[in-house]
Amino acid sequence: MIPSYSIQSFEEKFLSKQKASLEDTTIIEIAKQVINDIRENGDKALSKYVEQFDNYVPIDFEVSNKEREQAWDEVDPDTITSLKLAADNIRDFHKQQLSSSRFMNVGEEVVSGQLFRPIERVGIYVPGGTACYPSSVLMNAIPAVLAGVEEVIMVTPARNGENIAPILSVAADIAGVSKILKIGGIQAIAALAYGTETISNVDKIVGPGNAYVAAAKSLVYGDVGIDMIAGPSEVAIIADQTANPIYIAADLIAQAEHDENARAFLFSTSDQLIKETKMELERQCSNLPRREIAEKALKNKSSCVLVSDITQAFELSNRLAPEHLEVQVESPLNYLGKVKNAGSVFLGNYTPEALGDYFAGPNHVLPTSGTARFSSGLSVDDFIKKTTFLYYSQQALDDAAQHVVNIATEEQLEGHARAVQKRLNK
Numbered sequence: 001m002i003p004s005y006s007i008q009s010f011e012e013k014f015l016s017k018q019k020a021s022l023e024d025t026t027i028i029e030i031a032k033q034v035i036n037d038i039r040e041n042g043d044k045a046l047s048k049y050v051e052q053f054d055n056y057v058p059i060d061f062e063v064s065n066k067e068r069e070q071a072w073d074e075v076d077p078d079t080i081t082s083l084k085l086a087a088d089n090i091r092d093f094h095k096q097q098l099s100s101s102r103f104m105n106v107g108e109e110v111v112s113g114q115l116f117r118p119i120e121r122v123g124i125y126v127p128g129g130t131a132c133y134p135s136s137v138l139m140n141a142i143p144a145v146l147a148g149v150e151e152v153i154m155v156t157p158a159r160n161g162e163n164i165a166p167i168l169s170v171a172a173d174i175a176g177v178s179k180i181l182k183i184g185g186i187q188a189i190a191a192l193a194y195g196t197e198t199i200s201n202v203d204k205i206v207g208p209g210n211a212y213v214a215a216a217k218s219l220v221y222g223d224v225g226i227d228m229i230a231g232p233s234e235v236a237i238i239a240d241q242t243a244n245p246i247y248i249a250a251d252l253i254a255q256a257e258h259d260e261n262a263r264a265f266l267f268s269t270s271d272q273l274i275k276e277t278k279m280e281l282e283r284q285c286s287n288l289p290r291r292e293i294a295e296k297a298l299k300n301k302s303s304c305v306l307v308s309d310i311t312q313a314f315e316l317s318n319r320l321a322p323e324h325l326e327v328q329v330e331s332p333l334n335y336l337g338k339v340k341n342a343g344s345v346f347l348g349n350y351t352p353e354a355l356g357d358y359f360a361g362p363n364h365v366l367p368t369s370g371t372a373r374f375s376s377g378l379s380v381d382d383f384i385k386k387t388t389f390l391y392y393s394q395q396a397l398d399d400a401a402q403h404v405v406n407i408a409t410e411e412q413l414e415g416h417a418r419a420v421q422k423r424l425n426k
């Protein structure tokens with residue numbers, strides 16, 4: 001079901017046309033209209049769109065404390081243990097990203113540095129259209145809480161009427177989410193960005209979602225911060241003849257089952273491995289609950305490419321800049337230096353992407369559609385503002401004055417020059 005491409009046809013189909021910006025004008029138009037309506041008409045418009053797009057009439061947008069408490073009784077205790085362990089790993093990994101305010105220059109005459117301050121109010125989007133993602137609750141909220149964000153407000157659509165899945169609420173408690181709102185899609189992004197009578201607006205919105213969510217995030221950007229415009233999930237696997245086709249097929253499927261637009265690629269030096277992986281894909285898809293979604297993604301959005309050597313595989317992968325890169329070759333750690341562009345890297349036969357999706361510690365909210373060329377996955381930094389500060393004594397200003405005046409004069413900004421000259425110690 002997954003097609004094979006020559007290097008040239010792979011370049012034509014996947015590298016030259018790779019684009020992260022949104023092109024579906026219909027979705028953008030719908031998003032504009034919904035956002036404007038909610039901006040003008042608040043809760044009334046919000047309720048209307050929840051009913052229209054998610055088929056339920058909300059009585060209250062917020063999940064109550066009672067509902068949050070009850071959720072703990074409704075989730076399997078073993079799953080709660082797993083979520084807590086995953087949260088510990090994610091916390092430990094992200095803790096190491098923390099840094100604090102610092103002085104760069106501390107002298108008698110000049111003091112300078114950077115203040116690190118958390119963003120005050122953050123909205124996290126947890127997708128809920130076709131699947132339920134407690135792992136995304138942990139990945140979005142834990143770095144925000146570690147950074148010191150005062151209020152973390154989670155939004156997610158209530159799929160079966162008026163309640164969200166109890167496991168999402170439990171994950172939210174474990175991660176330290178302040179408030180859960182059962183709204184999703186464009187309407188949730190609009191409510192977070194501009195506020196309504198019952199919902200206070202936030203300073204930044206993070207988290208993945210479908211094309212409607214991505215369009216809405218791109219439209220509110222500027223009025224609020226956003227983390228990224230996330231496209232469909234992706235994996236690229238680089239494999240040599242030592243790799244196991246059973247594992248490779250499983251990992252391609254794991255990504256393809258997310259979305260019919262998900263992309264899964266195999267770059268291999270072994271024709272035999274490619275053939276065996278294709279047979280294995282047929283076998284493993286045959287009893288997959290999300291078979292239809294995975295098969296569409298594999299058939300229409302994915303490919304296998306036979307490469308001449310591992311260096312060529314890395315060249316293609318670096319140009320693709322995949323969200324996830326798996327390296328299933330002999331001595332995989334030796335190849336880390338060859339990675340230039342990728343959201344997150346998984347090394348060796350026993351490090352499936354699924355391990356990182358759920359449990360190991362690194363974040364799973366990652367740049368897609370080639371944007372790993374210039375951006376990074378979600379981290380504590382996404383929730384921190386860095387403000388520089390500066391102190392000059394009168395003597396230090398006297399010493400620097402002529403240089404400021406020289407440059408200000410070149411820029412023909414006399415006011416700037418005078419702001420310094422007026423302070424000179426004559």
Ligand SMILES: NC(=O)c1ccc[n+]([C@@H]2O[C@H](COP(=O)([O-])OP(=O)(O)OC[C@H]3O[C@@H](n4cnc5c(N)ncnc54)[C@H](O)[C@@H]3O)[C@@H](O)[C@H]2O)c1
Nearest residue numbers: 053127128129130157184185208209210233258259364365
């Ligand atoms: N990068 C990551 O970390 C990560 C993690 C999990 C999921 N994902 C991705 O997130 C996406 C989740 O998408 P999803 O659809 O399951 O959930 P979603 O929550 O992003 O979208 C569901 C919402 O879309 C809105 N919607 C659907 N059809 C609409 C229409 N015709 N008009 C207006 N609004 C409409 C509805 O309001 C609905 O609540 C997938 O692409 C998945 O691969 C990414």
Ligand SMILES: N[C@H](CO)Cc1c[nH]c[nH+]1
Nearest residue numbers: 133135136233234357364
């Ligand atoms: N693979 C997704 C990011 O592309 C993350 C995820 C969540 N749950 C399972 N997987």
Ligand SMILES: [Zn+2]
Nearest residue numbers: 254255258357
């Ligand atoms: Zn996944």
